[in-house]
Every structure is written in C-alpha cells, then in structure tokens.
Amino acid sequence: xxxxxxxxxxxxxxxxxxxxxxxxxxxxxxxxxxxxxxxxxxxxxxxxxxxxxxxxxxxxxxxxxxxxxxxxxxxxxxxxxxxxxxxxxxxxxxxxxxxxxxxxxxxxxxxxxxxxxxxxxxxxxxxxxxxxxxxxxxxxxxxxxxxxxxxxxxxxxxxxxxxxxxxxxxxxxxxxxxxxxxxxxxxxxxxxxxxxxxxxxxxxxxxxxxxxxxxxxxxxxxxxxxxxxxxxxxxxxxxxxxxxxxxxxxxxxxxxxxxxxxxxxxxxxxxxxxxxxxxxxxxxxxxxx
Amino acid sequence: xxxxxxxxxxxxxxxxxxxxxxxxxxxxxxxxxxxxxxxxxxxxxxxxxxxxxxxxxxxxxxxxxxxxxxxxxxxxxxxxxxxxxxxxxxxxxxxxxxxxxxxxxxxxxxxxxxxxxxxxxxxxxxxxxxxxxxxxxxxxxxxxxxxxxxxxxxxxxxxxxxxxxxxxxxxxxxxxxxxxxxxxxxxxxxxxxxxxxxxxxxxxxxxxxxxxxxxxxxxxxxxxxxxxxxxxxxxxxxxxxxxxxxxxxxxxxxxxxxxxxxxxx
Numbered sequence: 001x002x003x004x005x006x007x008x009x010x011x012x013x014x015x016x017x018x019x020x021x022x023x024x025x026x027x028x029x030x031x032x033x034x035x036x037x038x039x040x041x042x043x044x045x046x047x048x049x050x051x052x053x054x055x056x057x058x059x060x061x062x063x064x065x066x067x068x069x070x071x072x073x074x075x076x077x078x079x080x081x082x083x084x085x086x087x088x089x090x091x092x093x094x095x096x097x098x099x100x101x102x103x104x105x106x107x108x109x110x111x112x113x114x115x116x117x118x119x120x121x122x123x124x125x126x127x128x129x130x131x132x133x134x135x136x137x138x139x140x141x142x143x144x145x146x147x148x149x150x151x152x153x154x155x156x157x158x159x160x161x162x163x164x165x166x167x168x169x170x171x172x173x174x175x176x177x178x179x180x181x182x183x184x185x186x187x188x189x190x191x192x193x194x195x196x197x198x199x200x201x202x203x204x205x206x207x208x209x210x211x212x213x214x215x216x217x218x219x220x221x222x223x224x225x226x227x228x229x230x231x232x233x234x235x236x237x238x239x240x241x242x243x244x245x246x247x248x249x250x251x252x253x254x255x256x257x258x259x260x261x262x263x264x265x266x267x268x269x270x271x272x273x274x275x276x277x278x279x280x281x282x283x284x285x286x287x288x289x
Numbered sequence: 290x291x292x293x294x295x296x297x298x299x300x301x302x303x304x305x306x307x308x309x310x311x312x313x314x315x316x317x318x319x320x321x322x323x324x325x326x327x328x329x330x331x332x333x334x335x336x337x338x339x340x341x342x343x344x345x346x347x348x349x350x351x352x353x354x355x356x357x358x359x360x361x362x363x364x365x366x367x368x369x370x371x372x373x374x375x376x377x378x379x380x381x382x383x384x385x386x387x388x389x390x391x392x393x394x395x396x397x398x399x400x401x402x403x404x405x406x407x408x409x410x411x412x413x414x415x416x417x418x419x420x421x422x423x424x425x426x427x428x429x430x431x432x433x434x435x436x437x438x439x440x441x442x443x444x445x446x447x448x449x450x451x452x453x454x455x456x457x458x459x460x461x462x463x464x465x466x467x468x469x470x471x472x473x474x475x476x477x478x479x480x481x482x483x484x485x486x487x488x489x490x491x492x493x494x495x496x497x498x499x500x501x502x503x504x505x506x507x508x509x510x511x512x513x514x515x516x517x518x519x520x521x522x523x524x525x526x527x528x529x530x531x532x533x534x535x536x537x538x539x540x541x542x543x544x545x546x547x548x549x550x551x552x553x554x
Contacts, residue, residue: 066426095428106423108415120427172427 015079019044019176019208020065025074027057027064034060035232037074044175047202047209049219051254052229059180061229062212066100066178067091079175096124099169100178105161107153113140113164114149120171139167142204143197159190166197177201179211183218191218198222216255220244228254310536313436313513314506320430320437321444335438343404343439344446348453351399355387355454358395359461362386367470376470380477381484383462388485392455393493394541397500400447401533405508408439409529412512413522421513436509440502447501448494455493492548499540507533 018041027035034057042048052058063069064076067083076083081094107116117136121127127135140146143163153161162182169177182198183191195218202209202222213219219226220240227237228251235250236243243251252258321331366382412435415421424431459481466472472480511529515521 063422068422068425092428095426098426100423100426102419102423104418106419108420108423109418119429123427123429168423168427 016044017080018042018077019046019079020210021075021077022065023075023077025061025064025076026072027060027069028072029060033072033232035064038229038232038234039074040227040234040237042208042210044208045202045206047198047211047222047224049223049226050210050212050229051214051216051219051226052212053214053254056229057232058212058214058229060232062178062180062210065210066098067095096120096172097175098178099172099174099176101162101165101169101180101182103181103184105153105165107161107164107168109153111152112149113145113151113153113156113167116153116164117168117171120168124172135171136167139170140164142170142201143167144193157190159186159193162186162194163197166201170201173205174207176208176210179209179213181213182211183213183215191215195221216257230254306532310503310506310510313432313510314440314502316432317436317440317505317509318502320433321441324433324437329433331441332434332438335434336441339439339442340446342407343400343442344450347399347403347450350403351396351450351454352457354399355392355395355457356461358391359383359387359458360464361461362391362458363462363465367465377472377480379466379470380459380462380472380480384459384481384484385489387458387462388455388489388493390493390541390545392458393451393497393500394537396447396451396454396497397504397537398534400443400450400501401504401530401537404439404443405504405533406526406530408505408508409511409515409526410522412509413515413525414519416513416515417518417522431513436505439509440505443501443505444498445501447504448497451493451497452490455490488552492544496541496544499544500537503536503540504533507536 020042022039022041025035025038026033038061050058050061060069064071065078067076071084078094079097081090083091083094086094107113108119111119114133114136117139118132121132121135125132136149137146140148143166145160145163145167148156148160148164153164156164166177166179179198182194186194198209198211199222201207209222211219211222223240225237225239226243228235228243230250236246236248238246243255246252246255320329325331362383363379366379367376370376370378370382412421415435421431421435424434459478462481463472463474463477466477467474508529511525511532515525
C-alpha cells in the first residue's frame, strides 16, 4: 500500500482538466455486457447525478468509476490518470483522493464509529494518534455526528450510519466523493437531511461529487448535471433545466414516473434490461447536452 | 465420454480451487513474513485479538475433548494389550498416537469448528455488506488487513494448541493407567515421555502448522468468495467447514506419508 506522507497534498499536485473522463466504457459480467459504451466528462467542483432504474447499470458504472470493476474495454480517466493502466502503487495513491459512501454505509461492524473514520488516516498517513483523534472529531462534526465516536455502527440509526459513512469517506479530504443511493431506505425527513449534507459539502469544500440515485426529488435538488442511464447506455446528459425540458421518451417516462409495460416472457425481461437500446426498437434520439 | 468430461471438469475445478487457496495463503504469508522486512509490520493488535479468539478461548473445550480422546485411546489400546499381558505399553501407545496423529488432527477439527467457520462467516458478511469493497476503495488491501492477522495468529496458535492437546491426551490416558493398569501417575508420565522421541512431537507440530495455514486459507477464501445475500454466508460457512476437514485430512495424509518414507532412512 502506498503511504501518503502528508495528508495535505502538494499544491503543485493540483490537476486541471476533467476530474473524471469516460471513453466508450464497456463492462461485462460473466459474458453479458452491462454497460455498452459510456462516455462523459465531469469537471472539478461539479455535482453529477447518475439516474437510472433498477438494473440499468448505474451501480455497475459507479463501481467501475471507483475501480471495483474492471472495464472490458474503453477507458476510465480519474484526475488525468487511466485507472486500468497505472501501477498498483499509483492506483492506491489515486484512491486516497477518492471517497466512497456505500449504500448500506459499509461501516466495519467490529470497530467504533471513531475507529472507522480514523482507519484511512492510520493506514495512509503518519499522523500522531492525538492528531488523528482531532481529525476524526472534526469529520464527525462536519456530518453532524459530534460525540458519537465511541458508538458501534449497530447502535446507530440508518441515517446516522450514512452520515458516519460520509465522514469516513471524507477522512482523507478527497477531491471526488461518490455516493451510492444516499437516500435509499431512509424516511423523507432523514433523506432530506442527507441531501442537505451533500449540498453543504459541495458548498464548503468545492468537491466533485458523483451521486447514483433513483430518487428524483433528491436528484433535482443536488445536481448540477444529470445523466440518465438505461439498459447500460447514456440516454440523456444535461443540466437540471435541460433534463426537465427534454422530450426524449425515456427521459419523460423516467421523470414522469410512467410504468414499464408488462412483460410476459422472462427472456424478454432480461433482454429489455440488458440489451442496448440502439439494438432494440428504441432509438437514441434527443441526447441533450 | 460424458463421464470423462465430468470427471475432467471436476478435477480442473479442484485444481483451480487449490490454486486460489495457495494464492491467498501465499499473499497472507507474504504480509506475515516478508512485509515486516519491507517496513510494513503485521497488524499486531489485530493478530493478538485473533490469537486470543482462535487460541486461548479454544482451550477449555480442547482440553476436555483431548482428555476424553486420551482416555478412549488408553481403553482401546488396553483391549488388545491386555491379551498379551502388556498393559504397561498403554502409556506409550497413547503418547505416540496422540503426538503423531490425534493431537494435531483433533485440534485442527476443533479449530475448524470454532475459527474456520467464523472466518468464513465474518468475511462473507463483510463481503455482502460491501465492507470488503469499502476497504478496497480506501486503498487498504483486504488480504493484508483481514487475512494476514488471522494467518499469523493461526500458524502460531494451532501448534501451541496441539502441544496442549498432546499433554491433555496423555493426562486422559493416565486416568486409565492409574486406575486399571497398575501405574502410579508419575510412572505413567515418565513412561509416556520415554516412549516419545523429539521427532514424534515435531512431525505433529509441522502438521499442525500446515493445518493452521490451510484452515485460515479455506475459511477466508470461502468468505471472500461469498456473493449474494445472507443465505450465501451460511452456505460459505458450511463449505468452509467441509472443505477444511477434507483438506486437513489430505494434508495430514501427504505429510504422514512424507515422514514415513523419510523416516525409513
């Protein structure tokens, strides 16, 4: 594992250009292609919401962005580095600049909340334990969890777990923060609180934020731009206003919450989920930008 | 033809599994032995807590079981030896079969039940709750963080437990020896020690060292290979136990054969 000597990185190390750049990204699981050539850029400080229904490939896309899945072809450039082409040490270094908040929190159950947040700092920096302790308190404070250092994740509510997960994701002061379904399984008030937290992080730290969700209200609130993924393809990409005005049938269906026609055959259903729209009857018109 | 194809496929699957085990054990061994030389020390605290759980907490049940095993061995040996009026050989029969074979094996079986299954359940749960993924996104190697401390603890603790198991087995045998075979307690112990060569104890310990590595690798591999939900965690745990028992006996066979043929010269 690469040790990052200091937590604050060199200013000369700053990177201009798109923080994330996807070039014809294709991902397959056991021979079946899930993502059929996805391309888009994300600029520094931008909040991009990845929208899509269940099985659309949006979670696979997120997992590929953080390097948990390998593309079968195409390229993922993060901060000007091609994820697939860099050495293990470089990849580890790059990963310390990314923070990921998982759907269920993915906090380590055997460690306290404080230990969870401290872990990346202990692993990748040579900070004194007392400094780590202060950092942990600071991060928990930022997500509204002051005083919960010694709680176990199992003692927290769903919303608090998500906040703790965000605190852990932010431990290394990442430049890009990823959220997988931040409001899934939370009641509307708690979910609104998480949206508010994302907005605050965006304002305070000018972070690049990628959020995968299917919650429309939350998406419209936090997004600068949105991308709609359907059957593993980009259907539409644009600002919030552009998406709202879009006349693309799939975008309208998603935004207006029109149910999918009933599918009789299991095979048709699988095909519907995974086959690229360009192959089926639906065309790729109206890709707004 | 169809049968051949099926047999061939199973053999390939088996080889792939053993390959995956060797790869995982190799990486864990790297982080245990080579890592510290390169300035990446073993996570001492995690290893100690694993050693506590896998080793020290196994002592009560291990003591009880191996005491009974020693007593059973004495009874079984006496059944035959009695006919030749050779009851004084009970001590050496128990001591030899405990240290060479049953001590390491019974210890391994208990460790599989307590720790091998726990490793699979722990890592399997972490896999399905995305905790393993979380480690990777934090640039923390799951093998170094989770598997290596278990590996370190197990290759140290399983031989230690085995020594204790040998001792308790001999103690169990002495109960019969004193009650039925005209031994005094100290004479029984001396007779046991006289029957043993250092070689017998060491071959047992080499085996138990290998068992420790095998159990860790199988438990952790099954855990890490868990896909899906909670139901799969249960399945991984079961598989870990069954595969561990099978592989421990296989390793036992290989090493017993090795020692047998090496011992001839």
